[in-house]
Amino acid sequence: MTRTLPPRRLLAVAAALALVGGPIDAMAGNGPHRKATLDGSEPACPLGTFLCPPRPYNYAMCRPNAMLEFYDPTLSRDSSLRDTSNTYVRATHVDSSDQTVYHLSGNVRMDRADQRLQADTIDYNDDTTDYDARGNVRYQDAGQLMASTHVRGNNDASTGTADDVRYQMLDSRGNGVARRAQMFDADRTLYTRATYSTCDVGDRLWEFRGGTISINKETGRGVARNATFRVGKVPLLYLPWFSFPVDNRRMTGFLQPTFGHTSRSGYMLSTPYYLNLAPNYDATLDPRIYTTRGFLLDTEFRYLTAGSSGIIDVQYLPHDHGPTDLDTTTDTKGTNRYRYTIKDSTHLWESWNFSTSIDRTSDNNFLYDFGNQLGGAPVYLLTSTAQIAGGGKWWNASVGGTAYQNMNPFLTDASLPYRQLPYANFNVDLPLNRWLEFGMTNQFVAFRKPGFVEGGREDIEPWIAADFGNQAWFVRPRAAWRYTAYQLRNGYQNYGYFGLLGSGTSTPFTQSSPSRSLPIVSVDSGLVFDRDTSLFGKDYTQTLEPRLYYLYVPYRDQNNLPLFDTSMMSFDYWQLFSTNQFSGADRQMNANNLTAAITTRLLDDGGVERLSASFGQIRYFTPQKVQAPNGANTSAPATDWSGSAYVAQLDLQLSDRWKLGSSYQWNPNTRHNDMAMLQVQGRLGQDGVVNFAYRYRSGLMEQYSVSAVYPLSDRWRLIGAWTYAEPVRGVVNPLKGTIEALAGVEYDSCCVTLRLVDRSYVNQGYYGVGPSPTPGRTNLRDNAVMFEVVFKGLGSTGGKVDPLLRRDILGYQ
Known part of the structure; x- marks a missing residue:
């Protein structure tokens, strides 16, 4: 019924x-x-994708x-x-x-x-x-x-x-x-x-x-x-x-525990506990036991108000009972050790905001002992900043300060960058009509570093630019005037580029208020052609994009200007269209150059770029006289090359499962390869991935890396990553051999995920072209073993091992 x-x-x-x-x-x-x-x-x-998000709970293996x-x-x-x-x-x-x-x-x-x-x-x-x-x-x-x-x-x-x-x-x-x-x-x-x-x-x-x-x-x-x-x-x-x-x-409760071991701190057990204190603030208590060093408490507090948001994180370990450390410059046995991180963003009024990021530790061994087990590459310095910033429709301004802490226990603070206490920026970008705009960049910085020349620097660059063209062509002329002036502190005569003159590393500075003033003129132009084509039975739209870029900057002698924050930038494809090969404002290259480049692309019916290939070179009409300092000389010798290295780059993704990216530079003046990079990524099954990369830059590095997630079945996955470096001639204490090796296994079932990872890596050390520290204190290795259990439905989707794998294996989820 x-x-x-x-x-x-x-x-x-x-x-x-x-x-x-x-x-x-x-x-x-x-x-x-x-x-x-x-x-x-x-x-x-x-x-x-550089960093993939964590996978959500996967119940596919449930009956x-x-x-x-x-x-x-x-x-x-x-x-x-x-x-x-x-x-x-x-x-x-x-x-x-x-x-x-x-x-x-x-x-x-x-x-x-x-x-x-x-x-x-x-x-x-x-x-x-x-x-x-x-x-x-x-x-x-x-x-x-x-x-x-x-x-x-x-x-x-x-x-x-x-x-x-x-x-x-x-x-x-x-x-x-x-x-x-x-x-x-x-x-x-x-x-x-x-x-x-x-x-x-x-x-x-x-x-x-x-x-x-x-x-x-x-x-x-x-x-x-x-x-x-x-x-x-x-x-x-x-x-x-x-x-x-x-x-x-969100709810108060325990998060996923982690168990591990490192040679620096012994066995470690982490049992974080989450506190949902209010809708707009919470905290996490992470007590950790290190068998070699003692009990460490990591406390994180997060807050969000109508005008502010931020994080306060404090790690504290009382009376480190680790062994006496003779390898590093500081012995921490018996000391209280800590690290605190404060990040805040606060709205002040209208468009003005205050932001700060403070990161300090009790000693420069802290990350060497505690921070790098699951942190990827070693961290050699911590940066602390604070600034007030604001802006309008055509302007923005900021004032603040930046300081650094040395976290390499094998080097002194002389390796740190200059502190910027304070700095101020004011920038203008004002459209005058639909094709003409006026702008200006202004910066003042006070640079501080004990044992080195100190002073203030102002850098002012007004410019005017035009933009003519449509979808098929463009011409963009630009003219600027750059004025840079210094006010060096008393005693500047006792310093050179590399510190006090007693070391005999450089010639002294001779002016208390040196300056530099010059015009910068450029014209960027290009054409865009397109046509319908087919490849391997598929239809595409192909573009051909020739481009010419002319740059003129007259020569100015800059040997008496200090180097506060300037270095030579790595040469790449985008440097073909740059007004300066130096970072910072202490050096401005001279130029009478013409860049010729061409790009072609293949776009499928959905507008997805399946292929992009570019090739270009700079032709020099005058010698490049402005060079970075070289040893005891005030600058390196000028180069009289007729052309730069040839630069080529290729990105290819003709399949949804494989992608290739590469770039290459060949120098016709030295007849050597300056740079080469090849990276290949492919999908294995539904959730597997394999990566291969080769990176080479003349005089700096040559590295190979392979990483993979290989699914054995629906439940088992093998995980691995390996990075190997060839020794580079002319580099003191070069990274060589295996830099990092990671191997692990992951088991995923209906309601439990298990991860076991063993990581061998270079924890800390020194490598570079300058003086080395005490022999034997470089490129030291460490080993970390981590085991993690995830009970699905009783915690967050990932613990401490998951972020490491997502950093080391491109495409890992």
Whole structure:
């Protein structure tokens, strides 16, 4: 028999029977909790992406039919239709003789929108809204399944009690059992003798068992009391009180632990604990035990207000009991060690903001001992800045300061850049009409560095530029005047480029207020041709883009100007169109040059660039007289080359699974290769990736690197990365041999992910063209082993190992 009832009636009972919310969904950690679809589908990170986001939880390895036995996948998933839908009741027998109490029996089924309630017998009082469902009670809606032997309660009061409950959440896959479930109102439910896991029903790799579990939808919080955490059948952890979230809101709780070992600090155990203090601020406490050095506490506090946002992070280790360190310049045994990081951005008024980033440590051994195990390349200095900045439609300005701390324990502070205390910038970019604009860059900096010449520098460059053309051609003339002046501090006569003259490294400065003034004129022009073409049976649009760039800068003698923040930039394709080959303002190259370059591209029907190839060279009409200082001389000798190195670069992606990028420079003057780079990336299966790279720059480096994620099966992945450097002639203490080697294995199952990684790497040291530190104190190696367990549904999607792999393996997820 089938009957239609008013929408508010019996199916509202079914809503009351459901488990409220998603029990024990996840501890949110420090970021938003991300969900995967039930089949684990997630688009792969695009080829060439520098840093891929973490993968969301992947439930593809769960049994596809691992649902409670009455699950109907054809039932609607749209819960928004409940209030306007009719309720359809099917039963073998229906008795409503008094029109108040309905007695339904015999395979009772009630459907409304996404809801379905089934039982052997259901009694419902239309006046009091009391209900009683008995015998094989089953409930399904868009988010969950629930089975019980007996459910009774009141619909209007949203109260109810269910016995012998089995439940399963359809989104988070959380499932478990409870001896009894009591619903006190629409938001609060208490479960007695309950369990929870995201593993398949009947296949528990892990689960929580609680004496009681209470859920509050209004606060988004659940509490388990007298709970044990079990791996397999082994109780691993007892928790008298345990808090967890029931939705995607952040919630206080433990994050993923990490266990590891390094030769500098011994075995390490990290057990971070997240504190959701308020909607606009939170904290993370990360206590770590280092067997060689002691107990370290890392405390991070984040805040967000109407006018400010920032992070305060403090790491503190009292009384380091590590061994006496004879390798470095500082012995830290018995000292209190710390690192603090403060980052803040505060709105002051209108367009003006204050921002700061302070990063300091107790000693320059800190990162050598604690910071590089999972941090990628060694960090040789920490930068601290503070500035006030603002701007308008055609201008921007800033004033602030920058300081540095040496983090290489094998070098002195003489290796640090100059501090900029203070600096000020004011820039203008004002359109005069649709093709003409006027601009100006202005900078003042006070440079400070003990043992070296100090002073202030102002650099002013007004310019005017025009832009003529359309989609097929362009001509862009530009004229500027650059004025740079210095005010050196007293005692400047005692210094040269490389510090005090006592070392005999350079000639002295002879003027307290040297200056430089010159014009800079350029004309950039190009054409764009396109045509339809085909390649390997596919249609493309091909472009041909010739380009000419002329630059004129007269020569000025700059040998008496100090070098505060200037160095020669690496030559690449974009240097063909640059007005200066030096960074900073202490040197301005002279030029009477013409650059000729050409680019061709292949665009598919969707506008995706499948191929880009460029080639170019600078032709010099006058010698390049302005050079960087060279040893004891005031400058390197001028070069009288007729042309620069030939520069070529190629980016190719004819397939969605393979991408190639390369660049090459050949110098016709020395007849040597100046630079070469080749990088290839490919996809292996659905979530595997392989990378190969070769990098060479004459006199500086020659390195090979290979990295891969190789899927052995749906559950197992091999992980590896290797970087090798050839020794370079003329470089003191060059990096050579294996710079970094990483090998690991990852196991992913329905509800657990395991990662084991072994990393051998150059931790700290010195390499370069200058004087070296004490022999034996260079390019020291370290080894770190990290093991991580991720219980899906009980923490953030990644721990400490995951960010390392995403940095070292391009395309890793």
